[in-house]
Amino acid sequence: MKTKTLAVALALTLAPTLSFAAGCNYGKHEQQAMSCAPGTTFDAATNSCVTTTG
Secondary structure, three states: OHHHHHHHHHHHHHHHHHHHHHOOOOOOOOOOOOOOOOOEEEEOOOOEEEEOOO
16 A cells, blocks of 8 residues: 555655656747858758759
């Protein structure tokens, strides 16, 4: 009986900690801006950086 009580107490103690860890990125679903190296631009059709001519 002591083992079950200890296991339940441990689970109840750790439950809030695990829920906070899972939600650390809540509300941060915005996309970041793509940055390309100098001399290149972002091509949305290919989703990659392409060299600029001219």
